[in-house]
Amino acid sequence: MLLEELARQLEIYAVRTGYIGVFTLSLVGSIIPFLPLPYLFLVVILSAKLDPLLLGLLAGLGGSLGKISSYALGRLGYRLLGETRKRKMSALRRLINRYGAVGIFVFALTPLPDDVLYIPIGITGYSFKRFIIASMAGKVILAIGVAYLGRAYLHLFKAFEIGNGIGTLVSIGVLAAITVLILRADWELLASHFERGGIKSVLMNLQEILVLKKNKNSAPAS
Numbered sequence: 001m002l003l004e005e006l007a008r009q010l011e012i013y014a015v016r017t018g019y020i021g022v023f024t025l026s027l028v029g030s031i032i033p034f035l036p037l038p039y040l041f042l043v044v045i046l047s048a049k050l051d052p053l054l055l056g057l058l059a060g061l062g063g064s065l066g067k068i069s070s071y072a073l074g075r076l077g078y079r080l081l082g083e084t085r086k087r088k089m090s091a092l093r094r095l096i097n098r099y100g101a102v103g104i105f106v107f108a109l110t111p112l113p114d115d116v117l118y119i120p121i122g123i124t125g126y127s128f129k130r131f132i133i134a135s136m137a138g139k140v141i142l143a144i145g146v147a148y149l150g151r152a153y154l155h156l157f158k159a160f161e162i163g164n165g166i167g168t169l170v171s172i173g174v175l176a177a178i179t180v181l182i183l184r185a186d187w188e189l190l191a192s193h194f195e196r197g198g199i200k201s202v203l204m205n206l207q208e209i210l211v212l213k214k215n216k217n218s219a220p221a222s
Contacts, residue, residue: 015046022046023058026143030066033073033115039063043143044150052151056144063143064108064136070115071131074122086125092187093124095194100126101134108138185210 013021022042029037043059078089100121107114114135121131190209193201202209 015049018046019050019054019058022050022055023062026059026062027066030063031069033070033119034113040143040146043146047147047150052147053144056147057140059147060140060143061136064132064139067108067114067118067135067139068132070118071122071128074119075125075128077119077123078125088185088187089124090188091191092185093126094191095187096121096124096126097130101130104131104134105138108135109142181210 013025015021017024022039025037025042026039029039039059039062043055046055078086081089103117104114104121106112107117118131118135186209189205190202193205193209197204
């Protein structure tokens with residue numbers, strides 16, 4: 001009942017404030033990792049009253065700007081790492097530079113728990129410019145799509161309403177596992193194996209990369 005009342009109050013606020021209200025709510029609602037406000041729910045509700053294109057654009061911009069907090073949280077973690085671990089993160093960053101933007105875009109474009117990806121992306125020291133462009137592109141396209149489809153098929157988007165706490169707990173658990181993996185793995189060794197032998201070499205030496213067994217050689221044989 002409390003969540004339903006919160007959703008109703010948010011809707012009243014958005015109707016009164018229009019485009020600026022949706023932008024503000026999408027921005028504020030995306031700042032706290034794993035505790036998002038249902039701004040896409042508001043996009044659907046208001047899509048019949050406001051221009052879907054502008055509505056989706058402002059909601060997407062607000063949502064992507066709010067996610068800077070998740071990236072910044074990861075960057076803060078990176079600054080706290082020792083020099084040895086930073087060097088290993090640099091090896092991971094070289095790999096992420098190839099495909100990171102695609103992953104960020106996909107997570108932003110879907111209702112996936114993007115904080116699970118964005119915080120680790122920040123930990124690796126990934127380019128902020130690339131991060132914000134990919135995130136903004138995905139969020140804007142998603143919000144515009146929701147606005148247009150919501151105008152015609154409102155009942156199909158109930159999934160964007162506030163969910164229960166189980167999803168949040170699962171997301172936090174996944175993030176914890178990913179963070180442990182990122183900090184534990186020898187990404188410099190992984191990058192070396194990948195560059196020399198591709199994914200097959202990485203899988204064959206996975207125990208060594210995850211530091212599950214003693215590494216006798218710092219690089220794979222040619």
